[in-house]
Amino acid sequence: MTSQRKLSISQDQLQGLITQIYDSALEPALWNETLAHLTAQLGAEQGFFRVIDKNTNHVTSYFQHNRNLEGIESYLQHFIHIDPWLNNFLDNNNILSCTHHLLPYVEYQKLEYYNDYIKPMGLHYGIGGLIHLDSNSVCYMALNRDKARGEFSTDALSILRYLEPHISRSLKIIGRLSDSRAETANSHSALDQLNCPLLLVDDRENILFMNANAEAFITDKPYLSIARNRLKLDSPAEHKQFQCLIYSATHEVNPGSPLCGGAMRYQHIPSGDILSVLVMPINKDRYNTPTGRKSALVLISTNKQPFELSSERIQSLYGLTRSEARLATLLCLGNTLDSISEMLHISKNTLRSQLQSCFSKMGVKRQADLIQRALTGPAGIIDTSKQS
Secondary structure: OOOHHHOOOOHHHHHHHHHHHHHHHHOHHHHHHHHHHHHHHOOOOEEEEEEEEOOOOEEEEEEEEOOOHHHHHHHHHOHHHHOHHHHHHHHOOOOOEEHHHHOOHHHHOOOHHHHHHHHHHOOOEEEEEEEEEOOOEEEEEEEEEOHHHOOOOHHHHHHHHHHHHHHHHHHHHHHHHHHHHHHHHHHHHHHHOOOOOEEEEEOOOOEEEEOHHHHHHHHHOOOEEEEOOEEEEOOHHHHHHHHHHHHHHHOOOOOOOOOOOEEEEEEEOOOOEEEEEEEEEOOOOOOOOOOOOOEEEEEEEEOOEOOOOOHHHHHHHHOOOHHHHHHHHHHHOOOOHHHHHHHHOOOHHHHHHHHHHHHHHHOOOOHHHHHHHHHHOOOOOOOHHHOO
16 A cells, blocks of 8 residues: 555545545435546546446446436447456456556457447556445446556556445445435335324334325324324323333343333323323334434324224134133223223133233233234234225
């Protein structure tokens, strides 16, 4: 590696380029601007990054500076298949080089690629190589200039080699963020299809996602609101209980202990609504928040718009008796053992016995786990067969 003292740009300029490279990882649209600065610093006229799918030989990502659209289109349609630099880069162990070191110009000037693609653009000399290579894709870059400006210097090559690991990391970050955003978008799309009001919140109560039903539900309820991107209940006591449920679903009581969550009910006298709230922890391995924080699933309904959970499916899936399935369903709807005892005129001792049987058959040890298993398992949150 050439020492930084010999680089032909200042330390401040070099650090500025590195900052831009990582900014472009977070906002890929900035790559064209970053390439413009890089080509200017190295005395080039044009520059590009290409990410190519090795299985189909198609370009999946393309960042460029000062390349005309006609040239880009012709490359994608034809010249990608006869690009001599791509094979040369692959054969030279991912080392950035001046192109005349890889292919003598006497040979290069005989190729269709040079005569029909490079030469008409007024280009002659290049510098570049592989930036990233894995089993599925290859990314390479090149900077070009005309014959009058001469070959690229060893200083230019040293600068590019110094920046290469930063460029490689930036492109890997783009790929990972793209995959993560796609997974999150797919998760949100699926959640938006559910016919119940549902929110995802992090351990600070910030709303990460709210489906369309939740937006309409909260707007329609005078006792619910969104303040500073957090769901708020108008009753301080009930809101405090809601906060405790989120805390329970996102914080371990003791190191290694399972996350809990739970359910609550809130009777809003003026409207006659009885609000049911279910809060359940979400496995970080299955859903990563943008900030990497722990998160929880919040489901809300009222006695006028209850969850539609299939007691029959719960009974069939977990081998419960009809009474046990009814108990599990009522608990999922936010009822307590006391309220169920009054509702069904059954003693709490009988309900506790049924609950223990449910625990055993469903493979859980606590009421919160039973609720989570029922709502996130195949029984589903909504029985779509009951929807009109």
